[in-house]
Amino acid sequence: MATITATPKSSLADEPLKISVTGLEPSQLVTIQASLTDERGVLFQARAFYWTDKNGQVDLMRDAAQGGDYSGVQPMGLLLFLKPDKPFSRLMKRDVINTPYEVRLDVFDSFQMVSLPHEQSLASQTVERWYAAPGVQRILVRHGKVRGALFLPAGQGPFPGVIDIFGGVGGLTEFRASLLASRGFATLALAYFGYEDLPCCLGPMDLGYFEEAANFLLNHPKVRGPRLGIVGICKGAEIALAMATYLPQIGATVCINGTHAVHGYVLYYRDFCIQPIPYKHERMLITHQGVVDLSNIFEDPRAKLHQDSVLPVEKAQGKILLIVGESDRNYNSKAFATEIMERMKKFGKTHCALLSYPNAGHLIEPPASPFCNESWLPFVSRPVLWGGDAEAHVAAQVHSWREIQKFLHLHLGPTQSSSL
Structure with a gap:
């Protein structure tokens, strides 16, 4: 039988x-x-x-x-x-x-x-x-302007704190934060548009909002300071890199398929602002199935007229891990990451590392997520091409998820891991 x-x-x-x-x-x-x-x-x-x-x-x-x-x-x-x-x-x-x-x-x-x-x-x-180990607690966050969900591991703590940020999908996405909490990190899944009373669409970014979120997390009695980690993908990776550059609260930053310059919308913080490199929407490619390829809408940040939009990442006080899918069809992530590494080298900085995965696409997520080559994106009201070869991509997800946890452990301190 x-x-x-x-x-x-x-x-x-x-x-x-x-x-x-x-x-x-x-x-x-x-x-x-x-x-x-x-x-x-x-x-x-x-x-x-x-x-x-x-x-x-x-x-x-x-x-x-x-x-x-x-x-x-x-x-x-x-x-x-x-x-x-x-x-x-x-x-x-x-x-x-x-x-x-x-x-x-x-x-x-x-x-x-x-x-x-x-x-x-x-x-x-x-x-x-x-997606959550026994004892993981979810707390809906409405603190000042901050909106999100805080996931606390089982146990007394204190735990290393992490802010988790997604990209153009908007709303509140929690599956990575709950898995990180299951691995011992007090993790704030942070929304920044398309959720509750936040702006309905992606637009100008106030870094003060993300600083408020960082201070909220650091002040939680179950969160161990003095610094936090950030995990961001896509637009969230751009924001994460800006936080690492300007906020002293950030000790470890993971940027997954992002950019090193401000794109699309102005970024402002206190008394200064960074003008963005405009999206070139006219360069979008649309397949016969109606799927959008966005990889060409980003202009080269190395152009002289765009230098003021490039983040001075060499000023970051914490460690940075760049994760790249070399077949990303949403961002030119490999080129952006290479520019970051060259900039760090130019300024004699050694606090940045790069994991680059041949034939992996844009959506490098925990291995709980199957390979996704294209899916609907509300931000553009069309399905979007993410790219990647299936077998190479899923291998990258398994490896990078392990490396992300090691990186956060190393630079934020040990966790009290939970499991089923």
Whole structure:
């Protein structure tokens, strides 16, 4: 009798699963499928084809997929390569505290290209993938102008503090913050537009708002100072780098696929402002499917007329980690990161490091997130191309997530890690 086993049955979404199948015929071709439905009712699935060994078994830790949504030895491939049945959908957990994703694993006889009724599977198992460890606390933040959600790890603390900032998607995005809290960081998921009474659209940036958020977090009794960490992606990475440059509260900054100059909208802080490099919207490329490629809308910050828009990153007091997908089709991230490293070298600074991933795209997220090449972006009211090769990208997510945690541990101090 066929049996599929996945362990652990309940785990954090960024933790590996061990998946195996037993009770089949030797040298039998089978299809193994993963499926989940997100909170908006969108079905995500992945399937791969395997030959059983002489004992009628398949072990994803050992055996290579022959084809399907991926190939080769990919122990987590069934989760890392999930694809939506609704075009331009992105898997983003919204209720990160109360409910897990329930992932169903099925084994089907022979080669199956399309989804089959679960009743036809030879064996099945459902696993839970959580975005918060037991005891992680979520506190909605409405403090002064600051809006967001604070995630506190289980335990007494104090814990190293981290601010988590996303990009043009807007609103309040919490799945990375809750996972960081599960790893021992007191993490503030910070909204800055498109949420509650904040500006409805991306626009001028007041660095004072982010300074207020930093002071709020540092003043929390369960947060250990004297400095904080920042993790930002896309526009959030630009903001994170500005915070690192001008705010002494910042001790460790992670910039994922961002830029080293102010783009699109003015950045102001107290008695000065930085004029932006304008977006060149007329350079947008639109595919026959209506997907927007934004990679050409950014002008070269090295041009003389744009020098005043470049952030003086050499003034940053804390450490900086740049993470780049070299096939990013949203930003020219590799070029921007290279400019940062050259600027640091020019000024004799050594507090910046670069992780550059060939063939990875823009959305480098925790390994809980499957590869997403294109998805809807409210900011432009169209689906946007993110780029990347699927296998290289998911490998970059696994590696960078580990490196981000190591970097924050090193420069903010040890955590009290939690797990299921």
